Amino acid sequence: xxxxxxxxxxxxxxxxxxxxxxxxxxxxxxxxxxxxxxxxxxxxxxxxxxxxxxxxxxxxxxxxxxxxxxxxxxxxxxxxxxxxxxxxxxxxxxxxxxxxxxxxxxxxxxxxxxxxxxxxxxxxxxxxxx
Numbered sequence: 001x002x003x004x005x006x007x008x009x010x011x012x013x014x015x016x017x018x019x020x021x022x023x024x025x026x027x028x029x030x031x032x033x034x035x036x037x038x039x040x041x042x043x044x045x046x047x048x049x050x051x052x053x054x055x056x057x058x059x060x061x062x063x064x065x066x067x068x069x070x071x072x073x074x075x076x077x078x079x080x081x082x083x084x085x086x087x088x089x090x091x092x093x094x095x096x097x098x099x100x101x102x103x104x105x106x107x108x109x110x111x112x113x114x115x116x117x118x119x120x121x122x123x124x125x126x127x128x129x130x
Contacts, residue, residue, distance in 0.1 A: 095119035
């Protein structure tokens with residue numbers, strides 16, 4: 001089943017290294033088994049990782065038994081939409097790759113909040129070259 005990003009376009013890859021996604025497919029694909037809605041493609045920061053740990057979601061410690069390598073600042077990861085929103089509401093705004101964030105995230109997070117933290121490269125890079 002093909003899934004879409006927050007703009008209704010084909011979902012782009014979030015991360016291969018480390019391999020992310022509820023299904024460890026590199027995407028923020030979701031399904032009925034994904035009770036946490038791992039649908040937001042975030043670029044984790046040290047502040048975000050620390051806040052997540054404080055609220056009981058330790059993303060830094062590896063858990064190889066679950067295929068989880070532990071995250072470092074700068075890694076892209078498909079995070080739980082509700083957890084991302086908790087940090088956002090606390091003022092800890094992790095950047096988001098919108099084209100790799102699943103449309104299902106909008107059931108939990110307003111598009112405006114995601115766009116405020118958007119970190120996608122523009123489609124046309126020519127303006128960056130001047």
